[in-house]
């Protein structure tokens with residue numbers, strides 16, 4: 355940490371001088387997840403240890419709206435923010451996970467795949483215990499902000515314009531009906547996005563979108579691809595502590611590397627041949 359960062363009280367900064375903001379991406383928090391999501395599932399015990407690490411870090415948990423307000427110049431961020439985000443809408447979310455967070459007074463952000471949580475709905479997610487859409491309002495009352503994670507969990511950067519508009523607009527409308535207010539935040543399934551996906555997300559009325567990038571975000575990250583860190587079951591508390599200290603990962607924004615771009619073209623070509631599929 356540089357002297358100037360210490361005097362400003364903003365915490366760890368990257369070599370480029372950007373205050374790092376960890377945005378954690380959780381999926382399910384449970385002891386016995388289905389195999390396909392096990393790698394991205396933490397146990398309630400691991401989760402509690404991560405929350406202890408956050409409490410010890412002196413960081414202030416905020417929701418995605420606080421980042422949006424900051425990026426739009428409406429309100430400053432508290433010093434040393436951290437975000438907890440939960441994707442897909444697994445069954446534990448409105449139950450033990452929300453209770454644990456509320457018990458500690460921690461706000462969080464949940465990005466829900468509407469097709470996977472609506473009775474009779476359709477999504478590309480393999481079978482798993484999921485929450486129900488009618489509990490979204492309850493989640494919000496417990497201190498969680500709700501964002502969209504599309505309808506079917508499609509790889510957005512492989513879709514036609516029509517399908518992309520459907521994923522972005524229908525999930526937003528379904529959540530807005532359930533919550534009774536506007537939903538302004540999106541998380542890209544698998545983090546996949548492209549300049550076109552980002553532009554369409556803005557046009558569909560989203561104010562921010564989170565990606566993955568396996569990087570720390572920062573106070574001048576890109577509004578339509580905010581970097582997140584996927585938390586895997588193999589990550590240790592020391593890994594989490596490292597990220598909280600602003601270390602152990604790159605700090606966004608930075609440009610896509612050639613590998614990311616090549617992988618996008620490969621997935622697009624595959625989608626033409628195989629149609630939409632879960633990217634695992």
Ligand SMILES: [Zn+2]
Pocket residue numbers: 441442503507543544
């Ligand atoms: Zn997801």
